[in-house]
Amino acid sequence: MTTFDVSSIGFHVLDVLGRPVTAIPPGGRAAFIDEICMTVAGTAGATAVACAILGIKTRSVTTVGDDDMGDFLVSKMRNYGVDCSLVKRTSSVQTSATILPVRPNGERPALHVPGSATVFDVAPYDLDAALDARIIHVGGTGLLKAFDGEPTVALLRRAKELGRITTFDLIQANPETIALVEPCLPYVDYFVPSIDEASEMAGTSSVPAVADFFLSRGVKNCILTLGANGVYVASERGRVFHLPAFEVPVSDTTGCGDSFTAGIIVGVIKGWSLEECARFASAVAARVAMGLGSQGKLKSFDDTVAAMTSLPVRQDTLTATHQL
Template structure:
């Protein structure tokens, strides 16, 4: 009997074009890069790989083009054990691409959605059975918002836990937010969702989201760790782990994968956040968003110190 948690990830698949440079160029300036890598990515696919490596039975719903990038992205997911039978392949669209510049210990990213923009509500009707079988449905915002809204509606219809990583940042309706069980913004996403400045307190931003109906808001704060609060509870902060940083690209995706996995295992929110912080810490010690995703064995070894 398979007791692994079943998680459906509905989201993006991109080929990441990763360029390393000593520093980022100023406006209008050209700088010489050091190296380039073509790496499977996309927030949805990254989180699916993170979940599969932790041991979840993971299904990916999304869309790619019928090009070389699309084929490579599907194979990369399959290699880590992700079920790719619900990924739509399009002749009419190119696979999504993310151009990532790594410089001075940080990253900046430009995403061209491509086929991701054709991950549509009717696709979810086609794969509704996958949602009915899931313990948790995980979403991000690199696919059309109407698809995210419909996915949440379907998940709620079947009594599933809904987790939304609101990235890239955009305004979301109160109606959508009120249907989310776990919302996982970073500091800048929290500011945009609430209309508050990033200088406002995290506590006020989280409180505002709980007031519009989010059941639990978990805000990532980079090296500072995480702050979270459940409806009816008080604010809790969890410190980050000090690790040698190689690549921060997949840190947020690793955190979301860790959190979703632990919640689907019925861990408490505190235990789930602590686990996710450890998953995220391990991810930044390796290169590449998907390549850096740790296995459950690696996390357990890290926990032992």
């Protein structure tokens, strides 16, 4: 029996977002925009917060700076109900942070300080506590300099030895990232990357071929988020399906992928089918996309279930770049 439903391990970052931004003013001049906010973000941080909002017992495992930004992240996560007893503080670098000027169409270029993510690791004396959850989520491979590689593989291997369910996501992947990711894959039950990052690593833009690439390397379930084109799921058991995205007014796409992963985690905890998990996760991401920042308009489990059953579904076909 585990203490937590999910332990979210890895990349946590403070995001400062503003929208809508059409251009950076010249010189020292100012431009007026509608919104500015700060949020808990990252492929482990935003996932942890979304899991807590959706009502499951969540632990965060990360490192933040011994600074005001770190204070904000810890305080905010605790306010959402996330256990932060394994959040370490460091004075060697600042808290990981990103400035995101969000364009009117929801796209967001990033100005990023790697900071505390680069020194994050799970100490041997914390390993048992970090793995004290039904689901172990690792997020942020590619930006976790001290944890990427063998430390991540060892943690996932130990998680599987303990009978845990594992989920995995990464960030800013490129063709070289596969060297860090591939040794992890045999220990991953649910791999939930964006198609853009997965394509970079697989070397193809064909969605089925990308999924097959990762399944052939040991992943049990490959769940590719396709942005406005929905989600494509392929299982080692031969189950393959595509679900279109929900039609919503998009404010900001920050955190959509991270919250989608949270939806998968919640569905697995509840014992749902893979298709039910993916549909619920799509609704979670849709609620996030409707507001600014990684939490967007995500409110609760019940509100998300209502959205899943009432939101219209997009009729768009996949783009020419990512054909099924």
